Amino acid sequence: MLRQYELVEKVRSYDPDADEAMINRAYVFSMQKHGSQKRASGDPYYSHPIEVAGILTDLHLDDETIVTAILHDTIEDTVATPEEVEKHFGPNVARLVDGVTKLSKIEAQSESQRAAENLRKFLLAMSGDIRVLLVKLADRLHNMRTLHFIKSEEKRRRIARETMDIYAPLAERIGMYEFMTEMQTLAFRELEPDAYASIAKRLEQLHKGEGDLIERIARGLKAHLEANGVEAQVQGREKHPYSIWRKMAERHVSFEQLSDVMAFRAVVGSVEECYQTLGLIHRRWPVVPGRFKDFISTPKRNGYRSLHTTIIHDEQMRIEIQIRTAEMHAQAEHGLAAHWAYKEGVPEEATADHPWISDLVEILEHAASAEELLEHTRMAMYQDRIFAFTPKGELIQLPKGATPVDFAYAVHTDLGDQTVGAKINGRVMPLRTPLENGDQVEILVSKAQHPQPAWLTFVVTGKARAKIRRFVKSKEREETIALGRKIYEEIVQRLPQPLGWEAMAEALKRLHFPDDATLMEAIALKRVSDVAVMEALIPGSTGKDGVKPPPQRTAISIKGLTPGVAFKLAECCHPIPGDRIVGLRREDEEIEVHAIGCDSLAAGIDADWVDLAWGDESDGGTARLCVVVRNEPGALAAVAGVLGNYGANIVSMEQASRDGSFHTFRFDVEVHDVQHLMRIIAALRATEAVSSAERL
Ligand code: MN
Numbered sequence: 001m002l003r004q005y006e007l008v009e010k011v012r013s014y015d016p017d018a019d020e021a022m023i024n025r026a027y028v029f030s031m032q033k034h035g036s037q038k039r040a041s042g043d044p045y046y047s048h049p050i051e052v053a054g055i056l057t058d059l060h061l062d063d064e065t066i067v068t069a070i071l072h073d074t075i076e077d078t079v080a081t082p083e084e085v086e087k088h089f090g091p092n093v094a095r096l097v098d099g100v101t102k103l104s105k106i107e108a109q110s111e112s113q114r115a116a117e118n119l120r121k122f123l124l125a126m127s128g129d130i131r132v133l134l135v136k137l138a139d140r141l142h143n144m145r146t147l148h149f150i151k152s153e154e155k156r157r158r159i160a161r162e163t164m165d166i167y168a169p170l171a172e173r174i175g176m177y178e179f180m181t182e183m184q185t186l187a188f189r190e191l192e193p194d195a196y197a198s199i200a201k202r203l204e205q206l207h208k209g210e211g212d213l214i215e216r217i218a219r220g221l222k223a224h225l226e227a228n229g230v231e232a233q234v235q236g237r238e239k240h241p242y243s244i245w246r247k248m249a250e251r252h253v254s255f256e257q258l259s260d261v262m263a264f265r266a267v268v269g270s271v272e273e274c275y276q277t278l279g280l281i282h283r284r285w286p287v288v289p290g291r292f293k294d295f296i297s298t299p300k301r302n303g304y305r306s307l308h309t310t311i312i313h314d315e316q317m318r319i320e321i322q323i324r325t326a327e328m329h330a331q332a333e334h335g336l337a338a339h340w341a342y343k344e345g346v347p348e349e350a351t352a353d354h355p356w357i358s359d360l361v362e363i364l365e366h367a368a369s370a371e372e373l374l375e376h377t378r379m380a381m382y383q384d385r386i387f388a389f390t391p392k393g394e395l396i397q398l399p400k401g402a403t404p405v406d407f408a409y410a411v412h413t414d415l416g417d418q419t420v421g422a423k424i425n426g427r428v429m430p431l432r433t434p435l436e437n438g439d440q441v442e443i444l445v446s447k448a449q450h451p452q453p454a455w456l457t458f459v460v461t462g463k464a465r466a467k468i469r470r471f472v473k474s475k476e477r478e479e480t481i482a483l484g485r486k487i488y489e490e491i492v493q494r495l496p497q498p499l500g501w502e503a504m505a506e507a508l509k510r511l512h513f514p515d516d517a518t519l520m521e522a523i524a525l526k527r528v529s530d531v532a533v534m535e536a537l538i539p540g541s542t543g544k545d546g547v548k549p550p551p552q553r554t555a556i557s558i559k560g561l562t563p564g565v566a567f568k569l570a571e572c573c574h575p576i577p578g579d580r581i582v583g584l585r586r587e588d589e590e591i592e593v594h595a596i597g598c599d600s601l602a603a604g605i606d607a608d609w610v611d612l613a614w615g616d617e618s619d620g621g622t623a624r625l626c627v628v629v630r631n632e633p634g635a636l637a638a639v640a641g642v643l644g645n646y647g648a649n650i651v652s653m654e655q656a657s658r659d660g661s662f663h664t665f666r667f668d669v670e671v672h673d674v675q676h677l678m679r680i681i682a683a684l685r686a687t688e689a690v691s692s693a694e695r696l
Helices: 004-014 020-034 047-058 063-071 082-108 116-128 130-145 153-173 177-191 193-210 213-227 241-251 271-284 326-334 336-340 347-353 355-366 370-382 404-411 413-417 453-457 462-494 503-511 516-524 530-537 599-604 635-645 674-685
Strands: 233-238 262-268 307-312 318-325 385-389 395-399 419-424 427-429 441-445 567-569 581-585 591-595 608-611 621-630 649-659 662-671 690-695
Touching: 004 020, 004 047, 004 063, 020 047, 020 063, 020 082, 047 063, 047 130, 063 082, 063 130, 082 130, 130 153, 130 177, 153 177, 177 193, 177 241, 177 326, 193 241, 213 233, 213 262, 213 271, 262 271, 262 326, 271 307, 271 318, 318 326, 395 404, 404 413, 404 419, 404 441, 404 462, 413 419, 413 462, 453 462, 453 690, 462 516, 462 530, 462 674, 503 516, 503 530, 516 674, 621 635, 621 674, 635 662, 635 674, 635 690, 662 674, 674 690
Parallel strands: 262 318, 567 591
Antiparallel strands: 233 262, 307 318, 385 395, 419 427, 419 441, 581 591, 581 608, 621 662, 621 690, 649 662
16 A cells, blocks of 8 residues: 555656645645545445555656545445535535545436536536546546455446546547556456456467467567667567457457467657668558558647558567557557646646537537437547548548548537538538548538438438538428418319409418417328318318319420420439429430439430420329438338329339348339429328438
């Protein structure tokens, strides 16, 4: 156990100006308050906060942080009050201790009780001063080191799981890889004892079989660099069991196949020497393709810089090599804390250096519901991330699987809304293309564009999803009302006499609709029949002679074509009456009629373009629909039922994809015209089993 004077000595060794008296006061305060409390190990409880403080001295943290560590459990676990802490140690320490206490309270709650509201508060508190998080991480690390003393297996597993899911990723996010590695190793040993044991055993065998292989390779690397004029410190290590296990799981390989279990690090004097070292190594040994990464020219979001490469060494082993300067090394090991050492409390700077914190705060401020918050938070903290560039070189961080649409929304909401296409690394690519690390993405925009429902099938970020959903919802209602209005006009035409000027107001009363928009919506969704509308407008009208039947149209005619000229409706876009159309005329071929906006028009750039319009008599066409339905019994029957009700003949149907709880179908259906189609789409969207319906 760390002694009081040892702790003070440690702090003074890197900060001669530290407030020694305050540290001593904190030591006594903590010891008195915790009194005779014991740890599961049987040690007096106050040994724990002292050890936590000790861990933080390794990171050269300031006296306030050290004092906070010593006091971190006093509010939660003893009779001490925040007022007392403030009185003895000042407002800064009081605020820090309060932050850590809030974090601990969340931890103590059951999973379902860990309300977003609390999470929001503590993350906000934390984002104000990153030292709170550093103390919490050190606290968790010490608890993991002493985890084996806890008797209850269930409790041990819960703590280990939480460490794996929350604290190790947090440590990684702020670049504290040493903390992360140790937490993962300890948690892995608890969660997967068999896997841990077998990997540890295999690593041991590897040592026995090959002696000091790591030592030998490290010496060889160093000698090779020195022979070429580069002074380097070379260290080798085995990867830790958890990272080996994860690799085995990810790549579905066995331990034998997993050759790169060793990693080496060369620390050199300057950035120039980093690249020089890389060149020397690449010329001497074969390089494993696809493994080279330059985090010096493109640092990770958490500030990590290094060159990474993997080579096949003389021993026929794949080995990973990291090349960095001493400064980069310090930062890599201690992350944010390396910046922090010797500095006064500068929370703004911490936030500026680490945009993920401000990202989190932004999400916290704006998240509407607890669920949404958790979704975002999980996303922000735990998902694997990729980094893509804007054309101006701005780095955009996205979750893995993110598409250009996600990228556009991450840059700016307006950019997302107006996206029509994307160039990835200079080439036009589909909007659903998953981005890769380092991609440069240029978003092509049009002021006339708005969010497309189809984007929902591939975007992965919460922000994009929310923006698109909101737009689609309001747009759908608008479209439905507009469609209802058109149908209403048709209905009015069928009445035997013109409407009086109060007819609409009367009709709304009779049908109990609050306003005409709601009535139009009901008409479009067929919630009210044509006959009911007519009766409401002019009571008794449908019984009389003179009611006209619904309009019937039959033939296709196209204005702009010489009669008798052969044409065909293009298969790619399935234009139907009401669509704006254009004809492509190629030599000796019939004219292809395309919808304007059809993608394949671009390929017809050298054909003659003929300006066309639908004739008044036109009827019918095949429209292609993309319908996403829930994976539940009867869903497809419901869709077929809607199509039947609206007199839309299904020409063909095909399952396009199946994704867990949703299935996507493509239907080709015969429809009269765009209005008919709109009516069908509105009805499909109103069907419970349908998640989305759109024309392709
Ligand atoms: Mn603690």
